[in-house]
Amino acid sequence: MKKLYFAVMLSVAYISNAQTLSYNDLGTLFSKENINGTARYNAMSGAFGALGGDLSAIETNPAGAAVYLKSEFSVSLNIKNTETTSTFYGTNELLENDYSNLSQAGGVFVFNTRNNSNWSNVALGFNYSIANNFEGFWMASGNSGYAPISDLYDNDPVIYVNSDGQYFENFTDGKNNKYSFTIASQYNDNLYVGASINTYDLEHYQSTLIEEYNNDGSGNTFDVSQTQELLTYGDGYSFNIGFISTPNDNIRFGVAYQSPVWYTLTEEFIEYDVTIFENDVNTISDFSGTNGFDYELRTPSKLTSSFAYIFDKQGLISIDYIYKNYSNIKLSNSNFTQENIAFNNDLKSVGQLRIGTEWRFDDLSIRGGYHIDKSPYKNALDSDDIEGFSFGAGYKFRGGKLDFSYQKESNTSSYNFYPQYNQVDATELDTNTSKFTATLVLNI
Numbered sequence: 278m279k280k281l282y283f284a285v286m287l288s289v290a291y292i293s294n295a296q297t298l299s300y301n302d303l304g305t306l307f308s309k310e311n312i313n314g315t316a317r318y319n320a321m322s323g324a325f326g327a328l329g330g331d332l333s334a335i336e337t338n339p340a341g342a343a344v345y346l347k348s349e350f351s352v353s354l355n356i357k358n359t360e361t362t363s364t365f366y367g368t369n370e371l372l373e374n375d376y377s378n379l380s381q382a383g384g385v386f387v388f389n390t391r392n393n394s395n396w397s398n399v400a401l402g403f404n405y406s407i408a409n410n411f412e413g414f415w416m417a418s419g420n421s422g423y424a425p426i427s428d429l430y431d432n433d434p435v436i437y438v439n440s441d442g443q444y445f446e447n448f449t450d451g452k453n454n455k456y457s458f459t460i461a462s463q464y465n466d467n468l469y470v471g472a473s474i475n476t477y478d479l480e481h482y483q484s485t486l487i488e489e490y491n492n493d494g495s496g497n498t499f500d501v502s503q504t505q506e507l508l509t510y511g512d513g514y515s516f517n518i519g520f521i522s523t524p525n526d527n528i529r530f531g532v533a534y535q536s537p538v539w540y541t542l543t544e545e546f547i548e549y550d551v552t553i554f555e556n557d558v559n560t561i562s563d564f565s566g567t568n569g570f571d572y573e574l575r576t577p578s579k580l581t582s583s584f585a586y587i588f589d590k591q592g593l594i595s596i597d598y599i600y601k602n603y604s605n606i607k608l609s610n611s612n613f614t615q616e617n618i619a620f621n622n623d624l625k626s627v628g629q630l631r632i633g634t635e636w637r638f639d640d641l642s643i644r645g646g647y648h649i650d651k652s653p654y655k656n657a658l659d660s661d662d663i664e665g666f667s668f669g670a671g672y673k674f675r676g677g678k679l680d681f682s683y684q685k686e687s688n689t690s691s692y693n694f695y696p697q698y699n700q701v702d703a704t705e706l707d708t709n710t711s712k713f714t715a716t717l718v719l720n721i
Contacts, residue, residue, distance in 0.1 A: 297336035297483050297507040297546075298692055300616045301573075304606045305624065305653060307453065307479065307540065308576035310408040312631075312648060312667075312684065314381050315353050320669025320682035321633025322646025324595040326583025327521055327531035332404045333384045337581055337597065338519035338533035339471030342400040342461035345387050349677075353381035355714040357410070365419035365443070371424065372415050378452075380714065381406045384721065385459075395465055402459040403529035411481050417445040417597050417704045424491040426499055430587040437499040441490035444474040445694050445704065446599040451480040451510075457517075469521040482506075487694055500554040504547070511542035513574075519581075529558040531583035531597075537605070574615070577605040581669060592636035602626035603653035627651035633667075642671040644682070652688075660689040669714075677719040684712040 298306070314333025325334035329341020332351050357376045362369055384403030390397050424440035454477065461471030467612040489501045519533030548565035578601070585595040603624035608616050633646035645668040652661040665686025672679050687710070695704035 278388060284631075285308055289462045290474065292548045297485055297505045297695075300608055300613065301619050301623070303481070303509060304574055304576075304608060304616070304620065305603060306409070307481075307574060308413075308538075308603060308606055309310075310453075310455075311410065313355070313407050313410065313712075315351055315718075316669055316680035316682040316714040317635075317642075317644065317671060319355075319438060319684055319712070319714050320644035320667050320680070321595065321635060321641075322631045322648040322665070324583075324631040324633030324646060324648075326519075326533060326581045326585075326597040327529040327585040328593070328595055329521060332385060332402065333381060333406060335402050335461075335471070335473070336406060336455070336457050336475075336517075337383070338521065338531050338583065339402075339457075339459045339517045340461055340469040340519040340521040340531065340533070342385055342402045342459045342470040342471050343398055343401050343463045344521070345385050346398070348384070348386045349718055350384040350721055351716055351718040352379070353714055353716040354378070354413070355380040355712055357412075358711045359413060360709045361413070361415035362631075362707040363415055363417035363445075364707075365417040365445070366421055366702065368417075368419035370416050370418060374412070374414055376410070376412045378407060378410065380642065383715070386721070390462075396462045400460070400471075401461045402457070402461070404457045404459075406455050406457075407452050408455040408477065410450045411451040411453075413447075413449045415447055419443060421701045423698065424489070425698045426489075426491055435493050435497050435499070437491040437493045437497070438475065439492045439494055441492060441498075443490075443694075444486075444488040446486040447692065448484045450482045453481075454478040459517075460477065462478065463605075467523045469523075470520050471517075473517040475515045475517065475535075475538075477515075477540070479540065479542070480508075480510040481515065482508050485694070498554075498556055501551065501552040502553075503549050503550070506520060506547040507543045509542055510544075511540055513540035514604040515539070515540045521583075527587050527589075529583075529585040531581070531585075533581045533583075535581075537578050538574075538576040540576070542572055542574055544570050544572075546570070571610065572608060572690040573610045575605075575607045577601045577603055590637065593631045593634065597629075597631040599629040599631070600626065601629075601653075623655055624653045625655050627653050640673040642673070642680075644669045644671070648686075661687045665710075677717065680716040682714045684710075684714075686710050 316332035326338045329344030334341040354659040385402035418444040426437040457717045459473040491499045515538040521531045553561040629650045631648045635644045650663040667684040669682030695701040
């Protein structure tokens with residue numbers, strides 16, 4: 278990180294470096310937006326680009342606001358469960374966490390224009406959603422067998438060549454809140470047009486802990502405990518434009534463009550808080566202090582193309598394809614030459630496929646969906662892609678409706694706590710996420 282590294286005079290030649298996310302990792306993370314909206318939207322895996330008529334769908338394609346025939350308000354709550362299994366040198370650790378959030382809230386107001394105008398059903402919408410949720414916690418333990426450590430604070434330094442094991446913790450918190458302001462209208466009977474301005478309120482916190490246990494083979498022990506903390510916060514903005522065409526009563530096409538998000542970010546970093554025990558005696562404790570740094574981030578733009586087929590009033594099938602070129606991520610307001618080269622060399626353009634369906638039985642609706650989000654890293658494994666399914670139901674009553682959804686997705690990834698040492702392998706992670714969402718919709 279671009280921190281003001283302190284030349285701290287410690288009495289050891291080696292201090293293990295618990296590694297928080299790099300600027301390249303953060304740039305990629307902050308460029309992602311999850312399927313996290315109304316229960317109806319989630320149940321269909323977010324495949325709404327050609328449909329509209331849903332407050333979360335407006336974020337995908339703002340033209341969808343003009344599909345509304347009357348004003349409405351919705352609010353959504355969700356409960357997320359995350360299971361993370363880490364593998365480090367043959368040792369597996371499983372950790373499960375539960376989180377709950379107000380995940381969506383908003384409203385759309387519909388105004389009818391004069392009968393002699395080609396434009397009708399002008400809609401104004403506002404929606405809040407969580408674009409990305411950073412809450413998580415996992416740990417890993419094992420023995421890499423690597424321990425090149427020595428003390429240098431006396432005339433008879435001890436070389437600790439044997440490793441008794443390593444222990445890691447990674448805790449993250451925070452959210453990327455998104456606020457969308459939309460205007461849309463219908464032109465004649467077969468074209469919907471819309472535009473949105475989006476603002477973002479981002480906060481990401483990470484705390485890492487690494488502990489090492491070592492010995493020299495002659496009864497001497499040397500244990501190191503070190504933490505790093507990184508807080509990143511700021512705001513950003515983007516804009517959307519979109520169109521939905523209905524050539525007949527059954528077919529709908531949609532296309533939408535979302536600009537890059539331009540973020541202005543601040544970080545506060547604690548480089549280390551280190552404690553060293555030799556032969557179970559605390560010989561050194563040191564704290565680096567907090568350093569601050571400001572910078573700017575531009576995420577890649579997003580292009581969404583959509584198709585939907587409507588089976589009269591019985592049901593529908595909808596498909597969205599989202600294209601993003603992650604190599605276009607750019608950091609600025611400092612010397613980020615190497616990081617920007619890494620974005621270009623290590624990342625690629627990827628697609629995200631979303632498929633959803635809905636079937637109606639009087640006041641009851643049944644929904645399902647599937648999605649796959651390809652990893653933006655050129656060297657990624659197939660299992661690093663985020664793949665999942667969803668299903669749900671809704672019940673319509675006088676004045677509104679209740680919707681429910683369940684989502685399940687999984688992927689693998691790796692985390693390297695020793696990026697400066699090729700002798701130590703990265704921790705392999707297997708993550709499974711489940712989410713239950715409930716939405717109340719009220720007609721206004």
